[in-house]
Amino acid sequence: MRITCVGGGPAGLYFSVLAKLADPANEVTVLERNPKGVTWGWGVVFWDDLLDDLFRYDPVSAERIWESARKWDEYEVRATGKPVTHLAGYGFSLGRHRLLEILAERAAELGVNVSYSDELSDLAALPPADLVVACDGARSRVREAHAGHFGAEVEVAANKYIWLGTPHVFDTFTFGFERTEAGWIWYHAYPFDDTTSTFIVECQPSTWAALGFDTLDGRAGSARLQEIFADHLHGAPLIDQRAEIGGTGWLNFRRVTAQRWDHGNVVLMGDAAHTTHFAIGSGTKLAMQDAMALADAVAGASGEGLPVALERYEHRRKAAMAPLQKAARASSAWFERLPEYADLPAKRFSYALSDRRGEYPAWRYLLHMSTQSPLPRTMLRWTLSARRWSRARRRPVTAGPMITNTA
Ligand SMILES: Cc1cc2nc3c(=O)[nH]c(=O)nc-3n(C[C@H](O)[C@H](O)[C@H](O)COP(=O)(O)OP(=O)(O)OC[C@H]3O[C@@H](n4cnc5c(N)ncnc54)[C@H](O)[C@@H]3O)c2cc1C
Numbered sequence: 077m078r079i080t081c082v083g084g085g086p087a088g089l090y091f092s093v094l095a096k097l098a099d100p101a102n103e104v105t106v107l108e109r110n111p112k113g114v115t116w117g118w119g120v121v122f123w124d125d126l127l128d129d130l131f132r133y134d135p136v137s138a139e140r141i142w143e144s145a146r147k148w149d150e151y152e153v154r155a156t157g158k159p160v161t162h163l164a165g166y167g168f169s170l171g172r173h174r175l176l177e178i179l180a181e182r183a184a185e186l187g188v189n190v191s192y193s194d195e196l197s198d199l200a201a202l203p204p205a206d207l208v209v210a211c212d213g214a215r216s217r218v219r220e221a222h223a224g225h226f227g228a229e230v231e232v233a234a235n236k237y238i239w240l241g242t243p244h245v246f247d248t249f250t251f252g253f254e255r256t257e258a259g260w261i262w263y264h265a266y267p268f269d270d271t272t273s274t275f276i277v278e279c280q281p282s283t284w285a286a287l288g289f290d291t292l293d294g295r296a297g298s299a300r301l302q303e304i305f306a307d308h309l310h311g312a313p314l315i316d317q318r319a320e321i322g323g324t325g326w327l328n329f330r331r332v333t334a335q336r337w338d339h340g341n342v343v344l345m346g347d348a349a350h351t352t353h354f355a356i357g358s359g360t361k362l363a364m365q366d367a368m369a370l371a372d373a374v375a376g377a378s379g380e381g382l383p384v385a386l387e388r389y390e391h392r393r394k395a396a397m398a399p400l401q402k403a404a405r406a407s408s409a410w411f412e413r414l415p416e417y418a419d420l421p422a423k424r425f426s427y428a429l430s431d432r433r434g435e436y437p438a439w440r441y442l443l444h445m446s447t448q449s450p451l452p453r454t455m456l457r458w459t460l461s462a463r464r465w466s467r468a469r470r471r472p473v474t475a476g477p478m479i480t481n482t483a
């Protein structure tokens with residue numbers, strides 16, 4: 077089968093790997109507009125569920141992701157006027173740059189043709205293919221070219237956010253909240269390698285304008301944020317990638333949905349099909365899980381035909397994603413209402429933050445309150461850490477790749 081992926085992000089590169097693993101005779105090309113090694117964004121977080129899937133589908137790239145990932149324990153919550161509190165849990169983070177490097181290297185080993193600095197501007201210019209995978213991100217040109225058919229809708233969230241990096245290496249995933257004269261402003265930060273952390277800042281639009289971000293350019297805006305979060309950054313700078321090219325990275329989150337994901341031999345995948353608010357850190361995971369589901373569907377297509385296989389993929393993914401999309405909405409809505417919670421005492425505030433999806437049973441509150449003091453906190457941390465390593469040991473590092481023929 078001849079397959080063209082438009083977009084060499086996590087979805088496109090991972091699908092190209094799986095398509096080659098499913099059948100080395102597949103001719104797979106990835107068109108990526110950026111030069112090799114160039115991408116936007118900083119580190120992303122993920123959890124055991126993605127690692128379990130990655131190890132089942134391609135243990136080779138999974139092992140490299142595991143080796144490169146930063147492993148962190150606990151969440152810290154820091155807010156003006158409140159003592160530091162902690163949330164139980166652990167996770168992983170990895171620079172987007174490193175993730176793409178691993179996937180591109182794996183794709184190349186398997187014989188995928190990744191064509192860099194190759195921007196698709198006209199669909200008519202696509203090389204002949206049996207399957208075209210549109211994995212060209214949230215502003216997908218392929219989706220827009222058939223906008224009426226796909227029925228895409230974009231909902232723009234109220235809050236302002238900016239995705240920054242910093243050389244300050246946070247100890248762990250940290251939520252920080254600062255009260256300013258113009259209202260609350262906060263960040264989600266986590267280390268993703270030995271020298272860099274992701275630092276995502278968010279605030280209500282009225283706070284954003286009152287703090288002057290509507291008129292400051294990228295550099296001046298970062299300097300202003302550095303002042304506001306000086307106590308958290310220990311003198312380290314904040315880096316806005318957009319400032320390098322004279323702009324600023326402030327945005328409103330755009331929630332993309334599409335009624336249909338396939339059109340003839342063209343199928344949407346990853347952010348081109350759906351976006352998920354960064355408040356639950358899952359967009360990359362969902363994009364890579366789309367790639368797994370599409371690879372399964374395509375492997376079964378010879379029996380049932382491509383259109384049926386693509387429908388099967390869409391239904392499987394929409395059903396699997398529904399609970400997470402609901403959680404993402406609840407989570408982003410909580411941050412939009414943040415000032416309502418900000419005056420709660422420290423422990424209750426951090427519990428409200430952790431239960432922002434509103435799904436926790438009552439015992440979680442008791443556990444949270446009782447594990448804020450050092451000894452129970454350390455014991456819980458050790459227990460969770462043991463769980464992390466025991467789950468890691470159970471992963472099928474030596475097993476072959478798993479592409480399921482779903483026909
Ligand atoms: C602030 C922020 C924080 C985030 N944090 C996390 C996190 O912690 N964890 C997580 O799981 N997710 C996170 N995400 C979400 C994640 O970044 C996306 O969901 C994920 O990148 C989607 O992957 P993708 O491959 O579908 O699209 P993209 O990563 O957007 O890749 C699309 C690719 O297509 C290329 N392209 C676009 N148009 C063309 C064209 N016409 N021709 C050729 N190439 C083209 C682009 O250059 C790009 O490389 C975050 C997102 C944001 C905004």
